[in-house]
Amino acid sequence: MSESTDKCLVERWHPNTHTFHLLVGECAVTLKDVAMIFGLPTDGLPVTGMTLSSFNGLEAEYLHQFGVSLRKLDCRGSGIKLTWLWDLKERLQLTDENSIQVYVKVHIMLLIGTILFGDKAGASVHWKYLPLLSNFASIGQYSWGSACLAHLYRSLCRASRFDCKEIDGPLTLLLCWAWMRLSYLAPVPREPRSFSLANRWRNWERGDRVYRFLKLAHFRKALDELQEGQFVWVAYSADRVDPDIVPGPTFRNAS
Known part of the structure; x- marks a missing residue:
């Protein structure tokens, strides 16, 4: 449907x-639709930054933020497999403030990969979003709604091409x-x-x-x-x- x-x-x-x-x-x-339908902020800091692709950088970032090591088989190109994030979320024990913050970050990465900025494969989430979560207190200050809407516009423009089969x-x-x-x-x-x-x-x-x-x-x-x-x-x-x-x-x- x-x-x-x-x-x-x-x-x-x-x-x-x-x-x-x-x-x-x-x-x-x-923007009003995004705010009402998703409840996302539509003003604030721009969702932007550097796009790095080295596995060493990705490994270091995940170890720093999640406290767990990452293997290459857990990755898909420059993205982390959603199954790895789901497994990590299930294993986390919410015993202190740090573990709660890690849980929230994993949940946000899953939302990014499945709802907000998902790709056609629906199997991974690009790790370029992870640095935006490094400062836990500032996560809510980003204009996630604006970025989400821009991503939808781009997806619709691409899907309107005659040779495009999926969106x-x-x-x-x-x-x-x-x-x-x-x-x-x-x-x-x-x-x-x-x-x-x-x-x-x-x-x-x-x-x-x-x-x-x-x-x-x-x-x-x-x-x-x-x-x-x-x-x-x-x-x-x-x-x-x-x-x-x-x-x-x-x-x-x-x-």
Whole structure:
């Protein structure tokens, strides 16, 4: 299902204007969408830095931050295998402040590799993000939302090329954006009062058996026949999102 929705949206993506061209007008995923759907900060320090690729550097960085050694077979190119991170997370004993910080860093690396900046293979996460986590107190000061949105735009532009067969990037963001705006195409939300709003469809596949088997033709036809009023332009109004569940700073950063 998700691949069908992604493909339909990519077909309507215009790389020059970074907008979707629909029958009812042009629209795009914005910083406010990232803040509301993922709960990520959209201002702050830029997510940038040096991209190093030597195994010695990677090994030293992981030993310094996680306190464990790394083997070459745990790597995939310039990335660390997600299975290695999952195993490390399961083994950690939360006995003191340092072990808790290591646990949080591993969890963030997994989020980066699977949700925020995932690649097509979905098997590893590039270690270039790890230096951004070295100062634990400053992790939340980065504009992760801006970087995530930029990554989605780049992924959509690449996927719109005629010779591209797959798309990577934060597809959870793209899907939740589509489900918020095109509610008649969305599965039934499981947790309507949850924040971040992506949690609304957590484990949705368990209860939406019919929806799971809808084909590409279904979603393509639905978008081709889109009528005025079916697209929600104001997706976060009080009648759709309870303001009591939205943290104040997140909403202000997204406005």
